[in-house]
Amino acid sequence: MKLLVYGAGVCGSLFAARMHEAGHDVSLLARGERLTALRRNGVQLAEEDGPAVKRVPVPVVEHPDSGYDLITVFIRTHQVDAVLESLAGVQGDVLFLLNWAAGPEALSAVIGHERLLLGFPTTGGTMDGDVVRYRKSNVITRRVAVPIGEPDGRTTPRLERIVEMFRTAGFNAKAEPQMDAWLRTHAAFEVPLGQAVHAAGGPVVLADDPDAVRGMLHLMRQNLAAMETPPVPRAFAALRALPQGLLVAVFRRFLKSPTAVHSGLDAPSPAAAAELRRLAEQLRAPAGGR
Ligand SMILES: NC(=O)C1=CN([C@@H]2O[C@H](COP(=O)(O)OP(=O)(O)OC[C@H]3O[C@@H](n4cnc5c(N)ncnc54)[C@H](OP(=O)(O)O)[C@@H]3O)[C@@H](O)[C@H]2O)C=CC1
């Protein structure tokens, strides 16, 4: 399978490196200074705060080639509009792995319904200069598979092939029949979480402010209540059902955990803030406008 990874930030770089190491025919699309650094050093990976940096010589491109079987897109929500037209002109199925609450139609209208798949990268990390500091797998992240789905929820041969390909590179992937509801549930949770973390100045600072955690939980509950479908995964229903005091305690613990600290939450950037704003707009848009 000839694979293009579009977007050479944290998630795209890590995914491309793992695919290359697993022997797949993969190239990584980058731009600007990131392109220069990748051409010079390959993808540089370090586990959390560890001192060891591994270089993986993934082939890098500035422009898409032709004849891809699959293009995996790891960019931020607000960056999607700018790449859709160029993706429309490149051959291959297109799998978006990102925060997205605007529904599949907004994407398929430009690139074609039959080419589209959606997913979410549950692997996490931060950029440290040119080095990707990825989160070690832990008891929480091992339970959360990378969900990948067809827009209409079917389990197709191509979906099964893609899930299997992710697994060969060590990603715990699974076919998700309700991918749009999964992404909207995640956005309902992620927007208040990300905005509260950014306002506080980091996950650990937020953990020490129970009032702010309560405010964040209140917004998550509002978002979940406004959804047209039950939450996916169903476990998110607990955010509405369990007592506030218990959930505040759980969130304060989570915010100090390696899962939160070694994720994009701990690296506020203009791109992260812009992404949250766009995701909030997508959540607020009425169903018919999506
Ligand atoms: N990091 C994490 O821990 C997690 C992230 N996610 C989600 O996954 C998605 C990807 O996140 P992440 O990898 O962290 O994001 P990053 O900001 O690290 O990476 C995005 C990359 O895409 C590049 N890019 C954007 N537009 C273009 C373009 N038109 N042409 C070429 N390159 C482009 C950016 O380049 P440039 O810098 O030049 O703009 C950047 O290198 C997001 O939705 C995020 O919320 C989900 C779970 C965890």
Ligand SMILES: CC(C)(CO)C(=O)C(=O)O
């Ligand atoms: C930690 C969290 C909830 C926010 O980025 C996440 O989605 C992840 O890193 O997988």
